Amino acid sequence: NAGVTQTPKFQVLKTGQSMTLQCAQDMNHNSMYWYRQDPGMGLRLIYYSASEGTTDKGEVPNGYNVSRLNKREFSLRLESAAPSQTSVYFCASSEPAAHYGYTFGSGTRLTVV
């Protein structure tokens, strides 16, 4: 099915471990985003990529890095995981203008212990 695919769906990490969350879309969208969802908070933007070859910081970028590997794929890396990064992470894609709706992936639930 067309859409945004995130892997893994669940992950438990120990403090200090690293990991990469993968995201791929098959809708030929130019723009991709990483958000985190925490209890009592709205979705908060971590990083975004307006187009292939560009990445920019969002509201909460500290502790994360991203790579826009090609037009389809946008990965999020935690170099040294901290308990504060326990969250549900959503990847989304859209056309590069604010009047286009986002398509979201199914999310990655990450727990850092």
Next chain:
Amino acid sequence: ILNVEQSPQSLHVQEGDSTNFTCSFPSSNFYALHWYRWETAKSPEALFVMTLNGDEKKKGRISATLNTKEGYSYLYIKGSQPEDSATYLCASNSGGGADGLTFGKGTHLIIQP
């Protein structure tokens, strides 16, 4: 960073009743207002994107209005059904480009049979 507020935080509605809830956003530098529906264990799905003052959009029993001068949008659900139970998110963008949406915390709607 925009401040997008939604009210109420949660809402219990009897099946068959109609309901509405509010999203407020900064009216300066406004570009677009999005509504998403987020069912438990799924990912957010786009309902509406509105850009012009006075815009009204409708999808089945759900409709939305936009007032950009005073910075608010209403989402209406007519004749609520159990399948309408979800969290409804609104989000705004002030730049017009692909620099990400700022989301509110959502209104959690529960339809009681």
